[in-house]
Amino acid sequence: MTIRTVRPDRGQHFHPRMHCLKKLEATVVEMQDPKTGVKGSEQKLNVTTIPHVIAGNDIIAWITNKMKVTQEEAGVFGTMLVAYGYVYPLQNHKKLVMCNDGSLYRFQTPYFWPKQNWFAEDSDYAIYLTKRNIRKKGMLEAYEQAHYNHLNEWLNHQWDFIVMQATEQYKAGKDRQKPDRVVLDCQERAYWIVNRPPRRTHSALDSSPERLINPKAEQKITFDQYRRMNIFYQQAIMRSKVKSSVSLGALVKFITTYKNHDPFLAPCLPSNPWQTDHDAYWTLNMRRVEVPTKMRVERWSFSLFELLTDLRGRDDFKIFLKKEFSGENLAFWEAAEELKWGASSSMSAKAETIFKTFLAPGAPRWINIDGRTMGLTVKGLDHPHRYVLEAAQTHVFMLMKKDTFFRYLKSPTYKDIQKKALNPEAHNFSPAQLEQNAQNRNPGIDPIILWQQDEEEKAKAAAASAPVDVKAMMSKIDRKK
Amino acid sequence: MRSPLSPEMATQEVPLNETLAHLKTESETLKLKLEEERAKLHDVELHQVAEKVEGLGQFVMKTRRTLKGHGNKVLCMDWCKDKRRIVSSSQDGKVIVWDAFTTNKEHAVTMPCTWVMACAYAPSGCAVACGGLDNKCSVYPLSLDKNENLAAKKKSVAMHTNYLSACSFTNSDMQILTSSGDGTCALWDVESGQLLQSFHGHAADVLCLDLAPSETGNTFVSGGCDKKANVWDMRSGQCIQSFETHESDINSVRYYPSGDAFASGSDDATCRLYDLRADREVAIYSKESIIFGVSSVDFSLSGRLLFGGYNDYTINVWDVLKGTRVSILFGHENRVSTLRVSPDGTAFCTGSWDHTLRVWILMC
Numbered sequence: 001m002t003i004r005t006v007r008p009d010r011g012q013h014f015h016p017r018m019h020c021l022k023k024l025e026a027t028v029v030e031m032q033d034p035k036t037g038v039k040g041s042e043q044k045l046n047v048t049t050i051p052h053v054i055a056g057n058d059i060i061a062w063i064t065n066k067m068k069v070t071q072e073e074a075g076v077f078g079t080m081l082v083a084y085g086y087v088y089p090l091q092n093h094k095k096l097v098m099c100n101d102g103s104l105y106r107f108q109t110p111y112f113w114p115k116q117n118w119f120a121e122d123s124d125y126a127i128y129l130t131k132r133n134i135r136k137k138g139m140l141e142a143y144e145q146a147h148y149n150h151l152n153e154w155l156n157h158q159w160d161f162i163v164m165q166a167t168e169q170y171k172a173g174k175d176r177q178k179p180d181r182v183v184l185d186c187q188e189r190a191y192w193i194v195n196r197p198p199r200r201t202h203s204a205l206d207s208s209p210e211r212l213i214n215p216k217a218e219q220k221i222t223f224d225q226y227r228r229m230n231i232f233y234q235q236a237i238m239r240s241k242v243k244s245s246v247s248l249g250a251l252v253k254f255i256t257t258y259k260n261h262d263p264f265l266a267p268c269l270p271s272n273p274w275q276t277d278h279d280a281y282w283t284l285n286m287r288r289v290e291v292p293t294k295m296r297v298e299r300w301s302f303s304l305f306e307l308l309t310d311l312r313g314r315d316d317f318k319i320f321l322k323k324e325f326s327g328e329n330l331a332f333w334e335a336a337e338e339l340k341w342g343a344s345s346s347m348s349a350k351a352e353t354i355f356k357t358f359l360a361p362g363a364p365r366w367i368n369i370d371g372r373t374m375g376l377t378v379k380g381l382d383h384p385h386r387y388v389l390e391a392a393q394t395h396v397f398m399l400m401k402k403d404t405f406f407r408y409l410k411s412p413t414y415k416d417i418q419k420k421a422l423n424p425e426a427h428n429f430s431p432a433q434l435e436q437n438a439q440n441r442n443p444g445i446d447p448i449i450l451w452q453q454d455e456e457e458k459a460k461a462a463a464a465s466a467p468v469d470v471k472a473m474m475s476k477i478d479r480k481k
Numbered sequence: 482m483r484s485p486l487s488p489e490m491a492t493q494e495v496p497l498n499e500t501l502a503h504l505k506t507e508s509e510t511l512k513l514k515l516e517e518e519r520a521k522l523h524d525v526e527l528h529q530v531a532e533k534v535e536g537l538g539q540f541v542m543k544t545r546r547t548l549k550g551h552g553n554k555v556l557c558m559d560w561c562k563d564k565r566r567i568v569s570s571s572q573d574g575k576v577i578v579w580d581a582f583t584t585n586k587e588h589a590v591t592m593p594c595t596w597v598m599a600c601a602y603a604p605s606g607c608a609v610a611c612g613g614l615d616n617k618c619s620v621y622p623l624s625l626d627k628n629e630n631l632a633a634k635k636k637s638v639a640m641h642t643n644y645l646s647a648c649s650f651t652n653s654d655m656q657i658l659t660s661s662g663d664g665t666c667a668l669w670d671v672e673s674g675q676l677l678q679s680f681h682g683h684a685a686d687v688l689c690l691d692l693a694p695s696e697t698g699n700t701f702v703s704g705g706c707d708k709k710a711n712v713w714d715m716r717s718g719q720c721i722q723s724f725e726t727h728e729s730d731i732n733s734v735r736y737y738p739s740g741d742a743f744a745s746g747s748d749d750a751t752c753r754l755y756d757l758r759a760d761r762e763v764a765i766y767s768k769e770s771i772i773f774g775v776s777s778v779d780f781s782l783s784g785r786l787l788f789g790g791y792n793d794y795t796i797n798v799w800d801v802l803k804g805t806r807v808s809i810l811f812g813h814e815n816r817v818s819t820l821r822v823s824p825d826g827t828a829f830c831t832g833s834w835d836h837t838l839r840v841w842i843l844m845c
Contacts, residue, residue: 019729202815213685226504233511247758258783263827305696341653344670447606
């Protein structure tokens, strides 16, 4: 594993935005209000007395009351206060969570609060560790020692400066009163736990890689960019829009249509595999089942898109089309999809096959599209690109959507499969059976094997059927390359 | 964009500045006009339309699987089309393919970089794509032989000039769509590694993308640190719609199952729903008590529920139509970084900085 330890400068220097800081700070200030805030007390720690100590359950109670949330949510908010470093735990200082009991916490001094534009630099950390080393050798924990060694190596050029700063701070510290020193040490330690968390500590400042572009910088928009923006606005203004009542109505309609098919709204039959550890639901709904389930067949009727997306549905549609001797539209649509989503290298070969099979005068599976589209398409095929069939494909799809699809839904083919479709009974496992299921979870079939089987089926279909199964040929061209 | 200086240009300097100011004013006027046009068609609010819809009952959702095996923060995950396998990637460079149903690890790859922020499962189930701080997106074909070293067959596909934030296969294994910290998105041919189309328009890092589930399948939406969510035409590379209502970085975008709308999750602690046909924002999912950023969002199968993974370690479940929160889920011990609903909607999986992944369902 070659993980780079020396940080290359990728030009990313900006801390991800922390939008929550403003609200967090406001809450923390309120919490410290002498009248309405959280009540603190003094606590004895060894021989020193620490002032303004607060208990976890008091903090959580205050949050519950103030923000009108449940205790659990208040606990989450409290944990975030600790994880961001606004509050630090006195006992168990490496666990940045708020416990809903008598655990003790203190408010962190504003100097150490997280800020958007100023974050803990490695050189600061090096100074801190060096200072502790000066005070007492061997005081660093293992993870801190590892950090120290690493920093010593790659900040070596600055090391004299770091030692000097550390010595200054150490001397300044000695001049302070003992109780003040203890408190400051606590605060500083808490700050570094949050900014350089040890392995098992979850800190909110442990952030993702820096961003490339400064989110706060004033965007200097150039002449060209303005021109582009204006063109965009003009096009957006011209574009046809739909009334809210219509489009929102459509969203509601979609939800109502799919309501019973959503496993989070209605139980799936026979049972949700994740709940009962029995994968019957998946086995019954596989790609190539002989008899599909009633729910699946119902879903095919929702839209042509659903019917075609479910390959089992597409198979059924093909059976209907064969009876009607009008399979060429779907075959063309499939071939166009293969072209659009296929590998670049296979495009010219595919375009040629499509032309010969569907578009050329007298072609074996000639599709009936209007003259203009045909003309444009054939011309485009001189210099094929992946969207060359877009117009023709849309035309054919619309034809199927507005006419063929509805005839399919009324056809004996569809009514037949509706009748045959399975309606599995809900599972009713006893606790003992559930235990059994959990022990014997079916590993299923590896998708790679399923894909190989699929390819074999396609090849067989291609060999067997006449006219040529264009889809299979297309994907074969793809695979060969 | 400065043209090379020439004697004529020197005298034209003043008119150039005037034109820039002129363009700026024109831009602002046009922006206002667009808002006016959008407002003209705004005849009803979502919650009004939703009044006739039945309310949702109580939800009890639980974790049914906890996948432990990553040694560091889980950054991204994706489902396989077989509805049970997933691929996940983490900060330490490890990419793991699991059978989430049995919790077995099936494949593991170690990337030569840290912070693998993006991973995706190929539609065929035979490969995975991933990338991150290496600025690339690489495709690893999976093998039935468990002892085979997957890194040997690795194919480098995408090359950006900064970190890879998200990647997705299109309708086949042959093309990948990527988004990057360099502010662009790009479409690539997997086999040749050739750039097919690039998408410019974001003014800052692009953090997320999602492909439209429509019959035409030619558009996708992206969200970035410039607070904008842009809808792009894959054929022309043009931005066809743009929405700028969030107050901070957009971390996640996801299409509504019908393809006519999309949801976004942002650092400003809100999730928002945008209607593409009406060309406007139609709902904001937020609460006074929720102040921490949303890292990822996804819809349930019907689109009625919106799941959001938050930086305060929780998951909030929203009623998309009524705008209310129906459930809050606890369990992770660090921020939820990624959330996806399974292809058949039976469960959703979350990945977290606490090194684990969890699969959640509705308990019946």
